[in-house]
Amino acid sequence: xxxxxxxxxxxxxxxxxxxxxxxxxxxxxxxxxxxxxxxxxxxxxxxxxxxxxxxxxxxxxxxxxxxxxxxxxxxxxxxxxxxxxxxxxxxxxxxxxxxxxxxxxxxxxxxxxxxxxxxxxxxxxxxxxxxxxxxxxxxxxxxxxxxxxxxxxxxxxxxxxxxxxxxxxxxxxxxxxxxxxxxxxxxxxxxxxxxxxxxxxxxxxxxxxxxxxxxxxxxxxxxxxxxxxxxxxxxxxxxxxxxxxxxxxxxxxxxxxxxxxxxxxxxxxxxxxxxxxxxxxxxxxxxxxxxxxxxxxxxxxxxxxxxxxxxxxxxxxxxxxxxxxxxxxxxxxxxxxxxxxxxxxxxxxxxxxxxxxx
Amino acid sequence: xxxxxxxxxxxxxxxxxxxxxxxxxxxxxxxxxxxxxxxxxxxxxxxxxxxxxxxxxxxxxxxxxxxxxxxxxxxxxxxxxxxxxxxxxxxxxxxxxxxxxxxxxxxxxxxxxxxxxxxxxxxxxxxxxxxxxxxxxxxxxxxxxxxxxxxxxxxxxxxxxxxxxxxxxxxxxxxxxxxxxxxxxxxxxxxxxxxxxxxxxxxxxxxxxxxxxxxxxxxxxxxxxxxxxxxxxxxxxxxxxxxxxxxxxxxxxxxxxxxxxxxxxxxxxxxxxxxxxxxxxxxxxxxxxxxxxxxxxxxxxxxxxxxxxxxxxxxxxxxxxxxxxxxxxxxxxxxxxxxxxxxxxxxxxxxxxxxxxx
Numbered sequence: 202x203x204x205x206x207x208x209x210x211x212x213x214x215x216x217x218x219x220x221x222x223x224x225x226x227x228x229x230x231x232x233x234x235x236x237x238x239x240x241x242x243x244x245x246x247x248x249x250x251x252x253x254x255x256x257x258x259x260x261x262x263x264x265x266x267x268x269x270x271x272x273x274x275x276x277x278x279x280x281x282x283x284x285x286x287x288x289x290x291x292x293x294x295x296x297x298x299x300x301x302x303x304x305x306x307x308x309x310x311x312x313x314x315x316x317x318x319x320x321x322x323x324x325x326x327x328x329x330x331x332x333x334x335x336x337x338x339x340x341x342x343x344x345x346x347x348x349x350x351x352x353x354x355x356x357x358x359x360x361x362x363x364x365x366x367x368x369x370x371x372x373x374x375x376x377x378x379x380x381x382x383x384x385x386x387x388x389x390x391x392x393x394x395x396x397x398x399x400x401x402x403x404x405x406x407x408x409x410x411x412x413x414x415x416x417x418x419x420x421x422x423x424x425x426x427x428x429x430x431x432x433x434x435x436x437x438x439x440x441x442x443x444x445x446x447x448x449x450x451x452x453x454x455x456x457x458x459x460x461x462x463x464x465x466x467x468x469x470x471x472x473x474x475x476x477x478x479x480x481x482x483x484x485x486x487x488x489x490x491x492x493x494x495x496x497x498x499x500x501x502x503x504x505x506x507x508x509x510x511x512x513x514x515x516x517x518x519x520x521x522x523x524x525x526x527x528x529x530x531x532x533x534x535x536x537x538x539x540x541x542x543x544x545x546x547x548x549x550x551x552x553x554x555x556x557x558x559x
Numbered sequence: 560x561x562x563x564x565x566x567x568x569x570x571x572x573x574x575x576x577x578x579x580x581x582x583x584x585x586x587x588x589x590x591x592x593x594x595x596x597x598x599x600x601x602x603x604x605x606x607x608x609x610x611x612x613x614x615x616x617x618x619x620x621x622x623x624x625x626x627x628x629x630x631x632x633x634x635x636x637x638x639x640x641x642x643x644x645x646x647x648x649x650x651x652x653x654x655x656x657x658x659x660x661x662x663x664x665x666x667x668x669x670x671x672x673x674x675x676x677x678x679x680x681x682x683x684x685x686x687x688x689x690x691x692x693x694x695x696x697x698x699x700x701x702x703x704x705x706x707x708x709x710x711x712x713x714x715x716x717x718x719x720x721x722x723x724x725x726x727x728x729x730x731x732x733x734x735x736x737x738x739x740x741x742x743x744x745x746x747x748x749x750x751x752x753x754x755x756x757x758x759x760x761x762x763x764x765x766x767x768x769x770x771x772x773x774x775x776x777x778x779x780x781x782x783x784x785x786x787x788x789x790x791x792x793x794x795x796x797x798x799x800x801x802x803x804x805x806x807x808x809x810x811x812x813x814x815x816x817x818x819x820x821x822x823x824x825x826x827x828x829x830x831x832x833x834x835x836x837x838x839x840x841x842x843x844x845x846x847x848x849x850x851x852x853x854x855x856x857x858x859x860x861x862x863x864x865x866x867x868x869x870x871x872x873x874x875x876x877x878x879x880x881x882x883x884x885x886x887x888x889x890x891x892x893x894x895x896x897x898x899x900x901x902x903x904x905x906x907x908x909x910x911x912x913x914x915x916x917x
Contacts, residue, residue, distance in 0.1 A: 233880060233881040260764055276639045282636045284675055284903060285704065285710075286705065289707070289710050289875070292875055293877070294877070294879045294881075295879075316713065317701075317711050317712060317713055318710070319710060320699065320794075321713065321714065322711055343675075343678060346643065346647055347644065348644065348648060349647070351676050351678075352643075352676070352677060352679045353677075353678075355678055355679065355713065356678055356679065436678075516650055517650055519652070519653055519677045519678070520653070522591060522653070522654045523652075523654060524651050
């Protein structure tokens with residue numbers, strides 16, 4: 202299965218299939234330097250896949266292998282500086298391709314290195330998680346700071362995305378459910394039919410854990426995302442819709458140190474609360490609470506924090522402007538809207554959510 | 560005098576005149592946050608001009624003022640991280656404009672902050688030196704690493720360039736002659752007539768020091784540069800011509816810790832040597848040595864170093880590829896060419912240059 206982006210120029214292929222990394226051999230031919238930035242967890246779980254990737258360079262090329270932790274400790278200034286200087290020590294040239302093999306962290310991090318080293322070299326995303334079906338497409342790359350997630354970065358398109366489905370087979374359930382949040386988000390952005398279809402396919406943890414027919418929904422998710430980002434690459438308009446669940450999600454992710462997708466799912470739940478409050482929607486909150494509990498999302502984390510630290514984190518969201526905090530709310534399933542939400546509504550919705558979960 | 564770039568989209572004005580900074584008032588209106596990154600030297604020399612700039616924001620805007628050293632100590636990871644975190648602490652949003660007031664260092668540095676903070680915010684270049692007529696146009700931004708200059712950065716267009724000629728009046732001669740190297744380089748790229756004209760206008764230090772009619776040549780320099788960078792923004796082809804004098808220049812700049820323009824002028828001289836060796840040109844080396852001495856360039860620095868450390872630095876040049884070191888050479892005045900040069904030729908040319916200067 203191969204998609205091609207449809208920007209005005211500089212398009213790139215997204216190849217989704219088992220054994221997609223065999224494509225590397227052809228893709229890497231033009232480069233003097235080939236840099237693999239590999240998530241240590243992936244190497245540990247699937248050493249033979251990593252070997253397969255590494256064997257796609259020729260003996261005439263300079264091959265550099267860098268291993269990073271597959272968690273947020275990688276997305277720091279310190280690691281960024283370290284990796285950049287290590288590559289420069291090896292005298293890499295602009296004729297370099299960086300290949301990111303790992304989850305969202307590895308892709309975001311390696312992409313930012315690629316975007317800025319020597320003012321930019323080529324890079325290929327090889328996402329190895331379900332979550333990364335989202336982050337590997339659309340060109341957002343970056344690192345974190347003590348002030349919040351992804352606050353330093355760039356919009357920088359990859360040369361190709363190779364989504365090798367073999368990598369998904371060894372994922373622990375936490376990773377699967379974390380990734381599923383973005384797949385589910387894409388379904389909510391698509392409409393009621395998509396929501397019904399995905400909830401039917403994955404009614405509970407057991408179904409989701411099996412991964413059966415997940416590839417179909419991954420593809421739909423990528424298509425949904427592509428349609429949006431191609432129209433609005435730099436997030437000045439509808440790309441903001443993709444932040445559904447992320448305003449509150451990023452805050453609780455940082456505050457409670459939980460996986461990104463778990464936080465996003467909680468953020469989606471919170472968003473229904475705010476919509477019911479502000480837009481007079483009548484979303485069935487218990488439906489979502491039950492569904493997310495069936496899938497084993499840690500909703501109880503909402504009870505472990507006060508509102509103030511979350512508000513402080515939400516105030517640093519990149520989407521905010523002169524008029525304060527902006528959120529993506531669903532007017533109805535499939536109809537997102539970006540809207541300013543004042544602190545009173547935010548606080549009241551948080552209290553309501555806590556009451557539901559008590 | 561106002562130029563407008565002619566990219567396919569996202570064009571920006573370049574305004575060159577006395578008191579150009581008065582344009583800020585209008586340009587800054589759309590923003591919630593306005594960040595001034597100011598070169599301390601400029602503030603010291605012309606505090607009233609800085610005050611004038613700062614007074615262009617309204618009381619409803621959040622104004623942030625950050626001062627940086629106007630030298631290469633600013634273009635480091637440490638200062639980059641510090642400034643980014645300081646701005647994030649102040650909860651700036653994407654609705655921010657960063658204004659760089661200073662020389663090339665300030666512009667390069669502030670531009671890289673703008674390119675990467677929150678994945679990119681707007682920025683305005685206010686160059687205050689002659690050298691920065693060059694660096695402020697074309698969108699190259701970045702910082703240095705221990706491995707060399709400008710090895711981390713981006714191509715990121717400003718929203719506007721305000722070249723306020725008032726800033727030039729207090730420059731020391733070292734700054735004037737450093738900046739003149741790029742003006743002269745642009746003339747060499749233009750052709751024999753341009754070379755004759757500029758050498759006639761500025762035959763010696765006294766003429767150059769007066770700055771009389773320099774604005775005319777600055778404008779020509781900017782036009783020459785624009786014509787090239789608009790055609791090849793990301794330096795895949797003819798933009799490389801602008802690196803005339805820079806391969807050897809960057810190496811001796813780093814090695815001897817001399818001003819950028821002085822190093823570039825020495826690099827231009829070295830390039831004539833390599834051209835005579837490799838392309839069978841017959842450039843009159845003594846003409847250039849005499850002219851550069853009349854303008855007080857520190858050519859003797861070439862005698863203070865061996866070839867090896869310079870070669871090591873040249874090997875890290877961003878233009879290099881599979882086949883090794885690439886230089887820009889003049890086939891004739893106005894006719895640049897990018898060409899691979901092997902180490903033997905590089906070393907021989909260095910020895911010849913040293914002999915000329917002994």
